[in-house]
Amino acid sequence: MKTILHVTEVLSGGVLPVISGICNGLCDKYRFVVIYGDRDDVPKNLNEIFDSRVKLIYLPSLKLKISLKDDLSAIKEIRRCVKDEKPDIIHIHSTKAGIDARVGLLGCKVTKYYTPHGFCFLRKDQNNIKRFILKTMEKTLAKMCDGIIACGKYEYEVAKKISTKAVLIENGLDTEFVDKALAEEELKEEKEHKYTVYTAGRIGPQKNPKLFNEIASNLPDYKFVWIGEGEDKNLLTSTNIEVTGLLSRRDVIKRAKNYDCYLSTSLWEGLPIALMEAMYMGKKCVVSDVEGNNELIKDGETGTVFDDAENACSLLLDSDYYGKEANQLIKNKYSINKMCEKCEKVYE
Structure with a gap:
């Protein structure tokens, strides 16, 4: 039985259900080991999320922020884990782990794949110089692994420009998990409630909380809910916004059961799992016109796409609804x- 080693600094958000989905779905055929880093939003119940056969290894030195001391320590620990676990394939996820693992395992004969979950140089909150540096870095690092596994079509098109070995494996949703969460009795469906618009994710630059706040303040008669926590929480000042704090994925789905519309104000995305969940639940979806969002939401077919706050408000107010098409x-x-x-085809 082959051993597959996953490495990521961010075992939370949309990356967690992707890695857990691969491990749980294929653990009859492979032995899985998951190395994960230090983030405040990593769930405490990972043992309940992953199949009991999946080995989890926590590396506190594997962090999002660049630190020579921590990065050298993380590289040392990753190399030790590779030596101990003897994987046949190493699958690396997200930017920081992508740097530490590919640099640290340079010369290692094991097959290595990298999934960006959104290339860092596509971030809209970076200036052109920084984006150029990051793109150059990714081109160099692409030579240090055996291929890039893109999680969406746009990411795949970008990956082909920086690597001759790119493959597309779109993120997938565990619909059975969603069905079970929705069926639980703790939260009954409310027949009558104030029209509620929600989003889910870390409150940070990627999700553009400033725009979310602007839209909410322009629609005072609607209730807005941000499911999550993050460093930019202070930007959500409109009085009709509720911030839930960190919730388990199961609780996110159960909360969303009584919400009406999913709003994404993201500046960039990979292929967002939270949006997939909303679509599967048949919610009205209004999303920013960025890659990832517009790959899932075809305007006027599976939801609607907006350009600015005014456009978003008008779409939230109209009666257009494509829940059945999105679910399908x-x-x-x-x-x-x-x-x-x-994934199995690539691993084989």
Whole structure:
């Protein structure tokens, strides 16, 4: 049985259900080991999220911020884990782990793949010089692994420009997990409630909380909910916004059961799992016109896409609704089973 080693600094958000989905879906065929880093939003119950056969290794030195001391320590620990676990394949996820693992394992004969979950040089909050530096870095690092596994079509098109070995495996949703969460009795469906617009994710630059706040303040008669926590929470000042704090993925789904519309104000995305969940639940979806969002939401077919705050407000107020079409798209194209089938082909 082959051993697959996953490495990531961010075992939370949309990366967690992707890695856990691969491990849980294929653990009958492979032995999985997951190395994960230090983040304040990593769930405390990882043992309940992963199959008991998956080995989890916590590396406190593997952090998002660059630190010579921590990075050297993380590289040393990753190399030790590779020596101990003897993996046949190493699958690296996200930017920081992508740097530490590919640099640290330079010369290692094991097959290595890298999934960016959104290339760092595509971030809209960086200036052009920094984006150029980051892109150059990714081109160099691409030569230190055996291929890039892109999680969405746009990421795949970008990956092909920086590596001759790129493959597309779109993120998949564990619809059975969503169904079980929705069926739990703790939260009954409310027949009558104030129209509620929600989003889910870390409150940081990527998700653009400033725009979310602007839209909420322009629609005072609607209730807005941000499911999550983060460094930019102070930007959510409109009195009709509720911030839930960190919730388990199961609780996010249960909360969303009584919400009406999913709003994404993101500046950039990979292929967002939270949006997939909303689509599968048949919610009205209004999203910013950025890659990842507009790959899932075809304007006027599976939801609506906006350009600015004024446009978003008008779409939230109109009666256009594509819940059935969105649900069908997720079922047909973005299931966890399809993702696992494609991963198995690559691993073999």
